[in-house]
Amino acid sequence: MISFYSEEIDFKIGNEPNVKNWIIDIIESEGFIQGDIGYIFCDDDFLHKMNVEFLDHDTLTDIISFDYSMGKQIHGEIYISIDRVKENAEDFDVMFVDELHRVIIHGILHYCGYKDKTTDDATLMRSKENEALSKRDFV
Template structure:
């Protein structure tokens, strides 16, 4: 089950569509959907998590905590709406496209994709682009 939680004034207008899109991606990756929580928050909120849990003194757009068991996906995906808005402006894409990219990025990590090396980033970006093309 995919759930959406808000620690800021932002909220998704079409939760059901996002949920269905993410569920289809999980199935296509031959994984099983477990409990996946999206938590939308501010830069300050996510910064504190980054410092306290990951010892990273930086702003970020997403932090995911993976509790998956094998191919059954479980986890908490924290997304800074502030960072996504700024990135959308920087990359000259719509806010909805950027929030979608970040949301699918978190799930792809749970599916086993990494992004630490250039090669891994290429694969991750290609997967993101593929699933973004399937979003309705």
């Protein structure tokens, strides 16, 4: 089951049923099975505290994911800073909803085994994000 929550902010995702179906389609296209996935939308302060506490990183970030997957079945929690998504959308001159969907699928791609620490890995990750975004039949 895919669930969306807000923590310390008032945010609701648009087109929730379509977004869920899109996420499931991407998971299945990568050869995985959807399990329990929780998306938690928050602000910079909340995610910064988590970044320091759990990852020992004293920086702002747009996403932190906790992977609880078992074999091919994907389970996890994905925390997304709406503040960062808004700022990144402005910086990259893209629509907010496109940047939000990019970050949403970024977490899923990590669960599917894609990394982004090296230049080559980041290039592949960006390519997979773009491929996933092109498969949306809504927005």
